[in-house]
Amino acid sequence: MATSAGIAVITGAGSGIGRATALALYADGFSVVLAGRRREMLEETATIAKATPPRMLVVPTDVTDPTSIASLFDTITAAYGRIDLLFNNAGTSTRNIPIEDLTLEQWSNVVAVNLTGAFLCARHAFRMMKNQRPRGGRIINNGSVSAHVPRRNSTAYAATKHALTGLTRSLSLDGREYDIACGQIDIGNAATARNEDTARGRLQASGKVEPEARIDVNDVARGVAYMASLSLEANVQFMTVMATKMPYIGRG
């Protein structure tokens, strides 16, 4: 059942970086499990790839729901019996809400998707990777340059993306004895639907609103595909892929 490259699972595979990465991994020979809430978006990814099960499998999943995640991994076990790669990509943010106005509900939703969802998926994958034969696998977390430095008014997003770095380091350390590698890709300004406003104008540290450079999602997907292509003896611990001219280096 398994292809030579193995079984990859991508959360948030129905759009943006998740979709581009699904197409790149599929082209590299992975069988790709597409997870996310909107079935029609996942199916569109499979249609673009002209792929059918088992090379691509659509599994509608809400990463804020532990039961839904358990069901995703039950489906993977039944269909393939193993997992070689988890790309924890699903993510969300609030837009430009100052901390004094950020509600607990808004905060909790960002934590549930970006951090707790990634933890729960990683825990399922870790258990499978530890016990399967051949043993091991790879987990790649989608961080952000917001895992290094925040934007203005992005408390929940910046906090969860910083926390993901801790998750990545912990999984890397604890995974060593089971041949589980864990790395993180930190993206800056990939052109997706959720950051179209970045091209028009985003609030800068200075208080000015200015447009920023963005990059093609395929530049990111190729980075993830490279990380995924390595043998388990090698790991890209952190990779930053960002728009060359975006305000990040040099404090602006």
Ligand SMILES: NC(=O)c1ccc[n+]([C@@H]2O[C@H](COP(=O)([O-])OP(=O)(O)OC[C@H]3O[C@@H](n4cnc5c(N)ncnc54)[C@H](OP(=O)(O)O)[C@@H]3O)[C@@H](O)[C@H]2O)c1
């Ligand atoms: N674009 C950038 O410049 C950039 C920069 C740094 C980091 N990132 C990170 O890259 C990741 C993907 O972002 P993107 O730019 O590609 O935006 P996007 O197109 O909005 O992708 C987010 C994906 O997450 C899924 N998702 C959201 N909530 C979910 C939930 N509860 N359960 C399951 N899936 C859920 C969405 O699918 P459904 O709505 O169908 O569930 C969607 O496919 C995020 O983690 C983001 O933080 C992006």
